[in-house]
Amino acid sequence: MFGNDVAREARAHALAAWPEEACGVVSGGRYIRVENIAADPDNGFEMPAETWLKFKPEAVIHSHNAKVHPHWPSKADMESQIAARVPFGIVSCDGEVTTPILWWGDHCLDVPLTGRSFVPGVFDCYGLVRSWYWQERGIRLPDFARSKSWWEEGENLLADLFEEAGFRAVDASEAQPGDVFFMRLVSKVPCHSGILLADGLCLHHLDGRLSRREPIGPWLRRVTHCVRYIG
Structure with missing residues (x-):
């Protein structure tokens, strides 16, 4: 650098x-x-x-x-x-x-959205959400300090911090491209987030996988919340 x-x-x-x-x-x-x-x-x-x-x-x-x-x-x-x-x-x-x-740091917001290798706290699911909002809408969401497995440490960061970042819950039936979804993945609280895209696609980044766009359908049963940025 x-x-x-x-x-x-x-x-x-x-x-x-x-x-x-x-x-x-x-x-x-x-x-x-x-x-x-x-x-x-x-x-x-x-x-x-x-x-x-x-x-x-x-x-x-x-x-x-x-x-x-x-x-x-x-x-x-x-x-x-x-x-x-x-x-x-x-x-x-x-x-x-x-x-x-x-x-x-915030220079990572400009890294291409797909094909990222997973790095906790840097290139993870929330890092990708921040980058999408910066690259696609010019919105710089706040960053939040987090440990690798915060959901195993009694924290509920997605529910607690997305409201602080300017998001509000919407009914899944009213979700639209640009909204953020939360998922539970063998966890008591939602531990994963991503962006809903047009044409039934989503953008997200799972540990052990490159960030990617793919159909949201196979993941719908794991989605717990949808939130929309209102500033």
């Missing part, structure tokens, strides 16, 4: 800091190492407050210990990115090798 020099320096920092999480910022097109002052640097990162005034970051990059944490943002990572409003990146490291940087 910022070029090979930034990626190379961030990955070298991750390797040098392992098993602790490295953190740094992109400023002036360069990667700058920043001290991780987190109380538990093996499992999180925190940068000194003056980092933002001193460097005016264009992006933030931190590392994950690949032996402990997955290569996608945690809920806390997402909360930090949403608050900072700049792209964030993750480098995973096992002490010997590092991964390419996984970037996320």
Whole structure:
């Protein structure tokens, strides 16, 4: 996203800091190492407050210990990115090798709607809904921090947060293209969402599959709610 020099320096920092999480910022097109002052640097990162005034970051990059944490943002990572409003990146490291940087943030809204690989919190079902509304209607829906399996942790994010995002429930018989559907998939609460399209099609993104357009018919028995954006 910022070029090979930034990626190379961030990955070298991750390797040098392992098993602790490295953190740094992109400023002036360069990667700058920043001290991780987190109380538990093996499992999180925190940068000194003056980092933002001193460097005016264009992006933030931190590392994950690949032996402990997955290569996608945690809920806390997402909360930090949403608050900072700049792209964030993750480098995973096992002490010997590092991964390419996984970037996320609102620039992901412009990624093509179909053919996306699933990445929790980045390219997931709600990420696709946000992208569709941005690309097709010019509406920037708010992002919400979420863990990979929030529905197994007593949360009901779809029901709780879509209203905050500007949606209201509609009867399934009145659903129209552009409305959002919720599904239950072996879960107590709806855990999946997608967009209704014309001609009996839908757009959605399931874990383990590429995002795609396909007939909604086979999924109708799993649909629990339909909601419409009203702003």
